[in-house]
Amino acid sequence: MHKLLRQIPSVDECLLALLHDEILAEIPAGLLKKGIRVVLEAQRQEILSGKEIAADALTLPVLLSQIKAAILALNQPRFRRVINATGVIIHTNLGRSVLPESAALVLAQAAINYSNLEFDLAAGKRGSRYALVEELLCELSGAEAALVVNNNAAAVLIALDTLAKGKEAIVSRGQLVEIGGSFRIPEVMARSGAKLVEVGATNRTHLKDYQQAINAETGLLLKVHTSNYRIIGFTSAVSNEELVQLGHEHNLPVMEDLGSGCLVDLSPFGLEKEPTVQEVVASGVDVVTFSGDKLLGGPQAGIILGKREIIEQIKKNPLNRALRIDKFTLASLEAVLRLYRDPITVCERIPTLQMISAPLALVGQRAEQLVALLQERISKFCAVQTVDTLAQVGGGAMPEQHLASRGVELRPSFMRVSRLEKELRSLAVPVIGRIEDDRLLLDMRTVREDELILIAEGLEQIFQRGGEAL
Incomplete structure (x- = not known):
């Protein structure tokens, strides 16, 4: 020794x-x-x-x-680019929405130059960072005023803290959702100082349930859109319009947390109809909150829209300082929102919407291209073929709904599928796929055409190493 x-x-x-x-x-x-x-x-x-x-x-x-x-x-940097071949478009573990190239260019400019983050160029004095996107958000949504904080949980927290701290907030029992990281709506409400009052049953809530719960301690009527799960069968829910009318009768604000809000109707692409942000604002609710990095296709942010008087109250909340967004979020969010001004091209220019709306034939072409590349490189080590797959929107949005997709199936001949999956994660540009029925699937709905060669070269490298070891 x-x-x-x-x-x-x-x-x-x-x-x-x-x-x-x-x-x-x-x-x-x-x-x-x-x-x-x-x-x-x-x-x-x-x-x-x-x-x-x-x-x-x-x-x-x-x-x-x-x-x-x-x-x-x-x-090796710990924060790295990966190729998402899982078929989950808004993948929480892989950074959620991918920004458009136009937003990336704006981000680079914000990083290497000074900016008018809090400087009013017209007046030549200190300005508000929120003004840089507020007008655009109001234009696109129809809201009177807007505020952006650093994520949607923060948006819900500051809105509840402003409107219902020390008061009761009434919410349907079937809407007490849990979001990512085991955070639950009741816990966010408790931290805000609002007192939760549950009404109705898990599957059915009626207007009279809200009416009977209202008292002198009530501060808010809250609706939480169940964007990350579904209750089906014998169900009943109160419409926004009914809840708004009830709120007006009792001089109570009505708030809806949309979770994964969208400015575009995605039902033409085979998904169930979800309420758009514009529709929720038009229903008359006083406050609407939703995420920036889900169906909107932008950076992580919590967007708060609503009546001017209420948004101004929220802006003055001391929590706003702790939850405010930085110049990078502002720069990229504005760049993404500007693309929504053209409804004809928006689905082509925002990657999240492009992946959702991509025709199956186009996805299939990418699968065939990858198979052609792989047959030249790894056919003696691995069986490769195109297969039908099911992709998902992800990000807690549209549960139980799938998008028809095409993928590439890999069945290695001399290593376990689990070993191949691990090897792909160890590449210079890691490739993240999914294992199903003892095969590795690479779903092409979430893979760009320029990433095909990287996947092919990575697999060739893996199998060459393995072949030399035999």
């Missing part, structure tokens, strides 16, 4: 051997030493554990190969 330990080269020896490696030339010396120590310590632990060590395992050339791989891994 001591003899083996003495054979391990020193950090300085390894560092000297790596000095002229061009691939590592730009990596700081501190990181080089860290990678060396990681590998050398791993060797020490194997020896001390009594594990049998091969005769050449501790030679400098062998160790340098491991050290180089360790250094490159340590130098």
